[in-house]
Amino acid sequence: MLTTRALGRALLARQHLLERTDRPPAELIRHLGGLQAQAAPQPPYLGLLSRLDGFTPDRLSTLIEQRAVVRIALQRGTIHLVTAEDCLTLRPLLQPVLDQALRTTYGKRLAGLDLAALAAEARSLVEERPRTFQQLGPLLAASRPDRDPAALAQAARCLLPLVQVPPRGLWGRGGPAAHTTAEAWLGRPLDPAPALDDLVLRYLAAFGPAGPADLKKWSGLSGLGPVLARLAPRLRTFRDEQGRLLHDLPQAPRPAEDVPAPVRLLAPFDNLLLSHADRGRVLPERYRGRVMTQNGIVLGTLLVDGLVAGTWRLTAEQDVVVQPFGPLAPADREGAEAEARRVLAFAGGEGSVRVEAPA
Structure with missing residues (x-):
């Protein structure tokens, strides 16, 4: 049995x-299975900053410009920043998530439409040439005047x-979301033959131990229980405090629950909070409810002793403002201030660091 803390x-x-x-x-982006990038451009940069030593904005901007990493709709149908190789492998695996989103949100407005012809x-x-959706919709509607361009x-x-x-996604520049294939x-x-087994194993490497419901929450895919069952001979199993069965890679790190966890500032929309x-x-x-708003925003969070x-x-x-939910011990306050100064230096701003009174 593994405790929640473990x-x-x-x-x-x-x-x-x-x-x-x-x-x-x-390499880290690949290990993490991508970084949530729905909001541009800050979250992926800040997500890497919290995990990498010596990281500077140009290191990611260069990868984007060199086409080594890309922004594309993947897990849960949301925009993720992934390596070029993962883009080509993960998109076919996660296509059912996009298909379901299309049926659920736009099915009635697209009823009777030749989707193959539309896609072509x-x-x-x-x-x-790359086009924004505001440009693409009217062009597609020119031969379909009875259809909603946005749909x-x-x-x-x-x-x-x-x-x-x-320039979408570049630090300090940015631009409209223009698309190509x-x-x-x-x-x-x-990838003509991507493997769901590999997707599951990679999820466990970055987010395990976990069960089928966790895999669904992270990916948006249903029906992954049989994949876990097929992989079971290669995995270890545990129970959580509620008795739920969890799977994991045998050699993956599982530190003792009393291992110290330093103060960290998590990026907005960080997958750490979205994948279980x-x-x-x-x-x-x-x-x-104080971190995930009703309109789908996930705020940047302060981690103390491993918890939000x-x-x-x-x-x-260019000020970094930290809002704790309760009183901070002196050492934790110092840690929060140090992490905030690190963000400030990364952003290259002349602002200040402020830890506000508990809200």
Whole structure:
């Protein structure tokens, strides 16, 4: 049996939040299965900053410009920053997630439409030159005047592996989300035979121990229980405090629950908070509503002793403001201030660091 606290320590160890690493950014991005990147451009950069020693913004911006990493809709149908190789492998595996999103959100508005013809036309248009959805929708509607241009553009997003091209996602620059296909951008086809087994094993390496409900929460895919069952001879099994069966890689780190966990500032939308059915290993239930807003925003969070204990933000004035949920011990306050100064130095701002009174 693994306690909730022990599960939290295992997760932090695999996420390099107990000890930072000097691994190359692209290698860490692959290990993590990508970084949530729905909001541009800060979250992926801040997510790497919390985990990497010596990380600077140009190291990720260069990877984006060199097409070594890309922004594309993947897990849960949301935009993730992944390596080029993972883009080509993960998108086919996660296509059912996009198909379901299309049916659920736009099914009625697309009823009776020839989706194959729509996808072919959209591919031609975005491979001619990258286009925003505001540009793509009206072009697709020109021959479909009875259809909603926004729905047509979103159909293209789900039907095609569309990547967002620079300057979108570049630190200090940015731009509108213009899209082309992964095949055109990377000059290679999608993986014709990706393996769900590999997806599950990689999830466990970065987020385990875990069960089928956790895999579904992270990926958006249903029906992964049989994959875990097939892999069972290669895995170890545990129970959590509620008696749920969890699977894990035999050699994956599982530190003792009393291993110290340093203060960290997690990026907004960090997958640490989004990849388990029971987030209690890092996010106390009483704080969920203060971190995850009703309109789908996930705030940057303060980790103290391995648990969410507050929020933080980098303001337009380049101040780093930390808002704890309760009183901080002197050492934890010092840790929060040190992490905030680290963010400030990373952002290159002239602002200040402020730890506010508990809210």
